Amino acid sequence: MTATQHYELKDREFRKISSIVYDACRINLRDAKKELVQARLAKRLRALGMDSYGDYLDLIEKDACEHTIMIDYLSTNLTMFFRERGHFNYLAEEVFPRISESSTGRIWSAGCSSGEEAYTLAMLLRENLPKINLMDCLILATDISTRMLEAAKRGVYTAKRMENVPEDMLEKYFRKTGRAEETFFEAGAALKSLIRFRYLNLIGPWPMDAKFDAILCRNVMIYFDKPTQQELVARFYNLLKPGGIFIVGHSESLVGINHDYTFVRPSIYKRPAGEERVAL
Ligand SMILES: C[S@@+](CC[C@H](N)C(=O)[O-])C[C@H]1O[C@@H](n2cnc3c(N)ncnc32)[C@H](O)[C@@H]1O
Structure with a gap:
């Protein structure tokens, strides 16, 4: 051969x-x-x-x-730091302040691929929550690809993949590691300590019982058929705190899916807080 x-x-x-x-x-x-x-x-x-x-x-x-x-x-694993930046702006403006008030934060990056989404969240949590070391804040990052999860846990990226990371954050949160002629950047402990990378097949049991402030399942459900999307969207809803936020990819939406979320803006949805619930 x-x-x-x-x-x-x-x-x-x-x-x-x-x-x-x-x-x-x-x-x-x-x-x-x-x-x-x-x-x-x-x-x-x-x-x-x-x-x-x-x-x-x-x-x-x-x-x-x-x-x-x-x-x-x-599986298709394309991802990048600060991908679909508007989602991160929204989280920083609307969700992180609430986490800051309650001092407990849980975010789920569902279908995290090689980890860029989770590390972006970790950087922004550190930037926006100066007291984060005194708080109970964690990012759960899951994927079905064991190969991607290994890369995510290592957290080592080529210089090319770091292009979207602002210079000051690159310096603060990553360590330069030269290997042969190529420069790599490794996420430091300040980021890694906020993230738990775990294997999880979305089509199967979800072992966690914590409720989340935000769930990102971006550019994952596009590969699934409608009944599967329908089922997952409802399961995510049940794992959100009241007022919690559900985010899908920019090219995705919940159109054609029955759900109880309120629409915030394209690709961003909210589990209503009790008092916001409208009786039909
Ligand atoms: C295109 S990547 C999206 C990465 C990231 N969320 C983003 O938007 O940049 C899709 C990821 O979903 C994962 N995936 C596909 N099917 C899955 C399943 N059934 N359970 C968990 N992860 C799955 C793939 O392994 C892949 O890493």
């Missing part, structure tokens, strides 16, 4: 892979994604020295670890 070997993914194999992925995490690989699946898994086949997708599917049936690795290869 050579590095340029072309593996052909048959329609039948693609359908099988799609159904395994859907059952595991509800990611919906529509037909248009066949080439993407083929390209992503070809790398894995090459690494394993395998000859065909048929052999790979036989392995998946026997090996639970490889099943997890396949989901890793097929």
